[in-house]
Amino acid sequence: MAAVAHYVEVNAPAQACYDWWRPLTRLPEIMSDVEKVEPLDGDRTRWTVTGPLGKSLSWDATIAEDSPPHKIAWTTIDSSDPDVKSSGVVRFDDQGNGVTGVEVSFEYQPPAGKLGEAVASLFADPQSKVQKAVDEFKTVIEAR
Numbered sequence: 001m002a003a004v005a006h007y008v009e010v011n012a013p014a015q016a017c018y019d020w021w022r023p024l025t026r027l028p029e030i031m032s033d034v035e036k037v038e039p040l041d042g043d044r045t046r047w048t049v050t051g052p053l054g055k056s057l058s059w060d061a062t063i064a065e066d067s068p069p070h071k072i073a074w075t076t077i078d079s080s081d082p083d084v085k086s087s088g089v090v091r092f093d094d095q096g097n098g099v100t101g102v103e104v105s106f107e108y109q110p111p112a113g114k115l116g117e118a119v120a121s122l123f124a125d126p127q128s129k130v131q132k133a134v135d136e137f138k139t140v141i142e143a144r
Helices: 014-021 113-123 126-142
Strands: 002-010 034-039 044-050 056-067 071-076 086-096 099-108
Touching: 002 126, 014 086, 014 099, 014 126, 056 086, 099 126
Parallel strands: none
Antiparallel strands: 002 099, 034 044, 044 056, 056 071, 071 086, 086 099
């Protein structure tokens, strides 16, 4: 698996940051490739992203760890789409005085085959995409 991460300090309490992230449904606000994240049942969500040639791709994920207000982790569900294997973690480190360190990391397994090559384009320049998303989160949370 390949991994990317980005860290930023935001002027917002850890609980507010955690509350913004926890449903995962707000991710389209900060991630341009993510069309929607829909809640399913329990801790499951369905992710829909803009794929190659403008086609949408979807898969299901589940919350793997939830430690309010410190950490949220999710991972794809094996049965949802065999070509998409990814996981993510967001950590919230209370720095005091309303400042929170936010680290977002993603791991993904590039798929194989022709379909895999198309799906892999979703992960083109992943470091830049994560950095842009975290920086956008900083803008959004500090505007509240």
